[in-house]
Amino acid sequence: QKEVEQDPGPLSVPEGAIVSLNCTYSNSAFQYFMWYRQYSRKGPELLMYTYSSGNKEDGRFTAQVDKSSKYISLFIRDSQPSDSATYLCAMSKDDKIIFGKGTRLHILP
Amino acid sequence: NAGVTQTPKFQVLKTGQSMTLQCAQDMNHNSMYWYRQDPGMGLRLIYYSASEGTTDKGEVPNGYNVSRLNKREFSLRLESAAPSQTSVYFCASSEVPGRGPEAFFGQGTRLTVV
Numbered sequence: 001q002k003e004v005e006q007d008p009g010p011l012s013v014p015e016g017a018i019v020s021l022n023c024t025y026s027n028s029a030f031q032y033f034m035w036y037r038q039y040s041r042k043g044p045e046l047l048m049y050t051y052s053s054g055n056k057e058d059g060r061f062t063a064q065v066d067k068s069s070k071y072i073s074l075f076i077r078d079s080q081p082s083d084s085a086t087y088l089c090a091m092s093k094d095d096k097i098i099f100g101k102g103t104r105l106h107i108l109p
Numbered sequence: 110n111a112g113v114t115q116t117p118k119f120q121v122l123k124t125g126q127s128m129t130l131q132c133a134q135d136m137n138h139n140s141m142y143w144y145r146q147d148p149g150m151g152l153r154l155i156y157y158s159a160s161e162g163t164t165d166k167g168e169v170p171n172g173y174n175v176s177r178l179n180k181r182e183f184s185l186r187l188e189s190a191a192p193s194q195t196s197v198y199f200c201a202s203s204e205v206p207g208r209g210p211e212a213f214f215g216q217g218t219r220l221t222v223v
Contacts, residue, residue: 041217043113044214094159095140097142099151101150
């Protein structure tokens with residue numbers, strides 16, 4: 001079993017919809033939980049990170065961590081065509097950062 | 110402020126050839142990483158370096174070697190390239206986790222082994 005599992009999609013939703021992206025993990029030693037966004041032919045860029053269980057909001061984005069279930073989520077409200085990208089969850093322990101496979105998201109105008 | 114710079118951006122190798130991918134960061138970060146990204150596989154950690162003078166294996170180290178030349182530079186070497194090493198390679202750097210986990214990525218090196 002991989003340490004971080006993420007459905008690769010693709011996921012297509014209409015503009016304005018709420019998007020839910022999820023990851024599960026197996027190692028309870030992970031310390032930080034992150035979401036990266038990657039546009040085609042570019043390097044990933046950090047969207048949000050959290051350190052503990054609970055919710056963290058930044059504009060249209062909400063990150064949620066449930067350590068008891070080993071489950072993290074990213075919600076995107078009022079989705080826009082410019083949100084079309086690959087979203088990767090990532091988790092860190094000690095000095096390693098481990099990524100999920102990434103979910104390809106398409107927002108349809 | 111360039112961030113993380115990778116060279117080259119594109120490379121085609123023949124099977125059995127060797128090459129070194131270069132990475133440099135100007136953010137004074139302690140940790141540096143090499144990942145490979147393949148379709149449907151996400152980013153897989155090849156090697157990482159928590160600080161100058163240390164390197165450790167990641168998930169897929171076989172066929173690769175690394176050198177942390179100094180705090181700024183972290184190179185990845187393929188001694189005898191194989192078609193299975195065709196991929197996009199990303200270098201990244203970050204502060205030591207505990208003071209923020211954000212990793213900054215370079216633009217990637219697209220490597221094709223024929």
